[in-house]
Every structure is written in structure tokens, then in C-alpha cells.
Amino acid sequence: xxxxxxxxxxxxxxxxxxxxxxxxxxxxxxxxxxxxxxxxxxxxxxxxxxxxxxxxxxxxxxxxxxxxxxxxxxxxxxxxxxxxxxxxxxxxxxxxxxxxxxxxxxxxxxxxxxxxxxxxxxxxxxxxxxxxxxxxxxxxxxxxxxxxxxxxxxxxxxxxxxxxxxxxxxxxxxxxxxxxxxxxxxxxxxxxxxxxxxxxxxxxxxxxxxxxxxxxxxxxxxxxxxxxxxxxxxxxxxxxxxxxxxxxxxxxxxxxxxxxxxxxxxxxxxxxxxxxxxxxxxxxxxxxxxxxxxxxxxxxxxxxxxxxxxxxxxxxxxxxxxxxxxxxxxxxxxxxxxxxxxxxxxxxxxxxxxxxxxxxxxxxxx
Amino acid sequence: xxxxxxxxxxxxxxxxxxxxxxxxxxxxxxxxxxxxxxxxxxxxxxxxxxxxxxxxxxxxxxxxxxxxxxxxxxxxxxxxxxxxxxxxxxxxxxxxxxxxxxxxxxxxxxxxxxxxxxxxxxxxxxxxxxxxxxxxxxxxxxxxxxxxxxxxxxxxxxxxxxxxxxxxxxxxxxxxxxxxxxxxxxxxxxxxxxxxxxxxxxxxxxxxxxxxxxxxxxxxxxxxxxxxxxxxxxxxxxxx
Numbered sequence: 001x002x003x004x005x006x007x008x009x010x011x012x013x014x015x016x017x018x019x020x021x022x023x024x025x026x027x028x029x030x031x032x033x034x035x036x037x038x039x040x041x042x043x044x045x046x047x048x049x050x051x052x053x054x055x056x057x058x059x060x061x062x063x064x065x066x067x068x069x070x071x072x073x074x075x076x077x078x079x080x081x082x083x084x085x086x087x088x089x090x091x092x093x094x095x096x097x098x099x100x101x102x103x104x105x106x107x108x109x110x111x112x113x114x115x116x117x118x119x120x121x122x123x124x125x126x127x128x129x130x131x132x133x134x135x136x137x138x139x140x141x142x143x144x145x146x147x148x149x150x151x152x153x154x155x156x157x158x159x160x161x162x163x164x165x166x167x168x169x170x171x172x173x174x175x176x177x178x179x180x181x182x183x184x185x186x187x188x189x190x191x192x193x194x195x196x197x198x199x200x201x202x203x204x205x206x207x208x209x210x211x212x213x214x215x216x217x218x219x220x221x222x223x224x225x226x227x228x229x230x231x232x233x234x235x236x237x238x239x240x241x242x243x244x245x246x247x248x249x250x251x252x253x254x255x256x257x258x259x260x261x262x263x264x265x266x267x268x269x270x271x272x273x274x275x276x277x278x279x280x281x282x283x284x285x286x287x288x289x290x291x292x293x294x295x296x297x298x299x300x301x302x303x304x305x306x307x308x309x310x311x312x313x314x315x316x317x318x319x320x321x322x323x324x325x326x327x328x329x330x331x332x333x334x335x336x337x338x339x340x341x342x343x344x345x346x347x348x349x350x351x352x353x354x355x356x357x358x359x360x361x362x363x364x365x366x
Numbered sequence: 367x368x369x370x371x372x373x374x375x376x377x378x379x380x381x382x383x384x385x386x387x388x389x390x391x392x393x394x395x396x397x398x399x400x401x402x403x404x405x406x407x408x409x410x411x412x413x414x415x416x417x418x419x420x421x422x423x424x425x426x427x428x429x430x431x432x433x434x435x436x437x438x439x440x441x442x443x444x445x446x447x448x449x450x451x452x453x454x455x456x457x458x459x460x461x462x463x464x465x466x467x468x469x470x471x472x473x474x475x476x477x478x479x480x481x482x483x484x485x486x487x488x489x490x491x492x493x494x495x496x497x498x499x500x501x502x503x504x505x506x507x508x509x510x511x512x513x514x515x516x517x518x519x520x521x522x523x524x525x526x527x528x529x530x531x532x533x534x535x536x537x538x539x540x541x542x543x544x545x546x547x548x549x550x551x552x553x554x555x556x557x558x559x560x561x562x563x564x565x566x567x568x569x570x571x572x573x574x575x576x577x578x579x580x581x582x583x584x585x586x587x588x589x590x591x592x593x594x595x596x597x598x599x600x601x602x603x604x605x606x
Contacts, residue, residue, distance in 0.1 A: 047501050073504045080505035086498050090520050090604045099516070103507035149506045 079146030100149025258324030440546025491525020531593030
């Protein structure tokens with residue numbers, strides 16, 4: 001369990017958070033630049049001071065301003081992966097990896113060293129100097145270095161922000177592997193919604209020094225507080241489900257989400273795997289009568305829960321059974337013409353090609 | 367420095383007074399650098415990495431020798447470290463150490479004059495080291511001393527080396543403070559510039575003065591060049 005209750009005033013900016021999150025898992029701190037994410041993470045790491053409150057990680061008190069507890073950063077055993085990697089230029093990649101390992105209270109075994117090197121694909125880089133590595137390679141080395149220091153908590157401060165889109169795709173799958181194969185709690189800081197969607201098990205949405213929403217990704221994806229932070233195109237329900245059937249010929253997977261079944265394209269999937277699906281609100285069509293003769297693969301019956309205006313259109317929240325909700329963005333004139341109101345039975349149409357499932361296995365099942 | 371004097375003697379180009387002055391200059395400048403090394407690293411580190419009351423004052427004090435007349439520094443040393451001075455008397459009584467009119471005294475005067483050069487070079491290299499690297503080391507479990515030895519010190523080596531060589535080259539030519547504090551005694555305190563000055567004072571010293579001037583010029587230039595080349599290869603080794 002991770003408990004952070006902190007208050008800090010810096011000039012006109014106030015950080016004021018009180019959060020409890022379960023571990024292990026990936027806790028994403030999500031918000032715009034300047035919302036206080038890095039401030040919070042540095043306080044958590046012990047790299048900055050001057051706050052009031054308490055930090056408890058599992059059963060250890062790292063900070064308690066009332067009782068005067070302040071565990072120095074070097075004793076907190078956090079694996080901190082910085083945005084800019086911060087590899088030591090005068091050590092080889094191997095030297096960098098060993099730096100944290102040598103200083104761990106229980107240094108990792110040689111087998112564990114090789115395991116991390118394998119996990120992150122670092123073997124070909126071991127003899128090289130950090131100066132000659134690409135941005136993506138640097139971040140992987142930084143990740144390995146942090147992991148080998150045997151951390152209690154892994155802090156990732158926008159580890160992908162300094163990379164271009166292609167490099168980001170190089171590193172993201174490694175992060176997913178870490179999440180799925182290791183039991184280390186992670187705090188992942190990001191201002192990129194799609195990264196959060198792919199990695200997080202729990203999300204804290206921050207705005208102006210405060211946590212404005214907290215919950216699992218599915219509930220956060222529906223939270224009104226999110227709408228002010230992500231663009232209108234990124235709004236949409238995120239559903240966690242598992243693969244029930246797989247048609248290898250067409251690449252279509254049947255994904256069970258709550259009581260509903262969604263057909264969608266899902267790469268490298270196998271039956272039983274957990275997947276996360278984002279259904280963008282702008283891609284979802286609503287019908288008041290059961291439609292026929294459409295190419296759309298998914299027609300889910302549901303009940304309208306809520307209509308909330310967002311910009312120049314409306315967001316319609318529909319329960320597709322068992323409390324699973326999806327969002328659809330439609331024009332205001334459509335809302336009026338179809339006479340939409342809470343309680344109405346609707347058909348939700350989802351094109352299989354407009355969504356993508358991400359393999360997601362927070363438990364070490366792989 | 368030994369090879370330099372042997373080489374010069376073999377060339378049969380330099381006489382005994384020049385060789386003595388050269389040997390003494392190298393000795394004094396070398397000792398001054400050794401004396402300065404640790405304090406310069408410590409003060410450069412304090413000035414770049416710590417915020418404390420009196421930091422600006424300390425900064426100014428360090429740079430004073432650059433702006434004060436060297437003769438004044440020598441005079442101050444004479445007052446402080448002379449046999450009757452407060453520090454000098456104490457050194458004499460406790461250790462039997464006398465600085466006035468000795469090579470050791472010349473080294474102390476030279477050290478003080480070249481101290482700012484050394485601090486500046488080290489400070490410059492420290493400012494170039496991203497504080498974030500020390501933070502990263504900290505999160506990996508390295509305590510303050512560990513961090514300094516494993517990260518900060520190796521990365522500032524080019525600066526330390528550049529500072530040491532500049533200070534050494536400058537120390538070879540220190541005149542005012544030395545002549546005031548320890549006088550101009552052949553074989554004891556008569557370094558190159560003092561020998562040059564003495565040669566200029568004597569009616570038939572023109573040839574000797576010219577040779578000494580040439581020697582000083584060559585030494586200074588090669589010192590600076592060697593420093594630059596060393597620092598460059600060290601930087602490459604550090605991957606920067």
C-alpha cells in the first residue's frame with residue numbers, strides 16, 4: 001500500500017494531495033505539464049524537501065513531518081527513472097547497471113542480473129558507453145539500472161517524454177513486460193493519455209497541485225475531470241476484458257467485457273489473455289432501434305444513463321450490462337431528434353477496426 | 367622536471383645559475399599545486415554545490431589574489447607567517463617550521479597567488495556536471511561521500527587537471543609575492559623570474575637574462591599546451 005498525504009507551498013503554487021493506492025501495480029500520475037506531478041514524485045523519492053505530511057510505503061514510514069521522520073533518498077530504495085535517463089557518462093552500460101546493484105542491501109545474484117539484461121534486451125549494449133546510445137536505448141539502460149538496485153518502488157518520471165513516436169514504441173513494450181513479469185510497485189508519471197491507458201492499473205489525475213480524480217482506468221476514463229485535460233478526441237470508455245474466442249484467419253478476437261462481448265482486432269492474442277480496449281466516444285454510433293444489414297461488427301444493447309454536454313456536442317453514457325459503461329459523442333441535434341433521455345434502451349454500434357486491444361496482464365500470468 | 371634539467375645541461379646551453387633557478391621554479395610551482403589541490407577542490411565544491419551564508423564573501427576572498435598587488439600579499443604573509451607573526455611563531459614553536467627566506471615559504475606565497483586560478487578551473491568543470499547525475503546516484507543508494515568519489519570527482523578530473531596545470535604554469539613565474547615574503551636568495555628562493563630580475567640588475571647580465579626569459583617563455587607555453595591536450599583526452603575518456 002502506498003499512502004501519500006502532502007502539502008507544500010512554493011510561491012503561488014500549492015501541492016495538496018492525500019492519496020492511498022494499492023501495491024503492487026502501476027499507479028499513473030497523469031496531468032498536464034506543471035500540475036505538480038514531478039514535484040510530488042521528487043518528494044516521494046526524497047530528492048526535495050519542505051513539505052508537510054506523511055509518506056508511507058508498504059509498512060515503512062519514509063516521511064512524517066509531525067514526528068520528524070525523513071528517510072534520506074539513498075536509503076529509501078527507490079528505482080528512479082528520470083525523463084533524461086541520467087546515465088553516468090564515465091561508466092560503461094555494464095558499469096551503470098552494476099552501480100545500483102552493488103549498493104543494494106542484498107545485491108542481485110548473477111542470474112538476476114542476466115534476467116534483467118534479457119528482460120530489457122541490453123546484452124548487445126553492455127560494453128558500450130552511454131554517449132553512443134540512442135534515446136530509447138538509454139531509457140532501457142536506465143530502467144535496468146533502477147531495477148538492479150532492488151527497489152521497493154519504481155518511479156518513472158515521464159520516461160518516454162524525451163523520445164519521438166518511434167522510440168516511444170521501442171520502450172513501451174518493455175515497460176509492459178516489466179509490469180506483467182515483476183512484482184515491483186511502480187509510479188508512472190505521464191502527460192500522455194495513451195501511455196497511461198497502456199500501462200496503468202490505477203490512475204491519479206492531477207490538476208493544479210491537486211488530485212482531481214482517482215480510480216482504475218475504466219472509471220477514470222468516464223470521469224468528467226479527465227475531459228478538461230485530454231483532448232475531445234481521446235475521450236472514451238476504457239474497458240478491461242479477456243479474450244474468449246479467437247479467429248486466427250480473420251484476426252478478430254471476441255473480448256468479454258462485463259456482460260457484453262466485443263469483436264475487435266487484437267494482435268498476438270490468445271484465449272484467456274487479459275486485454276484493455278479503448279472505445280473512443282467519437283467512433284461510437286447509437287441507434288434507438290435494432291439496426292440491420294450493417295457492416296459494424298458490434299451491436300450491444302444498453303440503457304442510457306446520462307447525457308452531459310461537452311463543448312458543442314453531447315456525451316452519452318450507456319450501460320451495456322452489469323455496470324459496464326461506454327461513452328458516445330453525438331451532436332446536440334441528434335440528441336434532440338432521437339429524443340434521448342436517461343432510461344432509454346439503445347443499441348451501441350462499435351466498428352471492430354476502429355478499436356484496438358492491448359494485451360494487459362497485471363498479474364504475472366505470462 | 368628532472369629530465370628537463372638534465373636535457374638542458376646536456377645541451378650545454380644553460381649554466382649553473384639558470385639550472386638552479388629552473389629547478390627551484392619547478393620545485394616551488396609543484397609544491398604550490400600540491401598545497402592547493404585539496405583546498406581548491408573543497409572550496410570549488412562548496413561554491414557550486416552549497417548555498418550558505420557568507421558564500422559571496424568566500425567567493426570574493428578566493429579571488430582577492432587576482433586583484434591585490436602581489437607585493438601586498440607578500441607583505442601580508444610576512445606579517446602573518448614571519449618568525450614574530452602570530453601564525454609564524456606558532457609554526458616555529460610547534461613544528462620548528464620557518465617559512466621566511468625558505469623554498470617552502472616561496473611555495474606558500476606562490477600557492478596563494480595561484481589559488482584563484484585553480485578554484486576557477488575546477489568550479490567551471492563542476493558547473494558543467496549535471497546535478498541530476500548525483501541525484502540519480504543518490505536514488506541508487508549512494509551516500510554523500512560515495513557519490514562524491516564515484517560520480518563528482520571523476521567527472522571533474524579534467525577541470526582539476528586543467529586547474530593544476532594552469533596554476534603550475536603561473537606558479538613558475540610568480541614574482542611579487544615571493545620576492546617580498548622570502549627575498550631573492552640564490553639556491554633557496556631565486557626562481558626563474560627572480561633570477562631574471564637579478565640578471566637585469568647586474569651590468570653584464572644581458573645574455574643570462576635573455577636565456578632565462580626564453581626558458582620561462584618555453585616552459586609556460588608547453589605547460590599550457592600539455593594541459594589542454596591532457597584535458598581533451600580525459601574528456602574523451604569520460605565520454606563527454
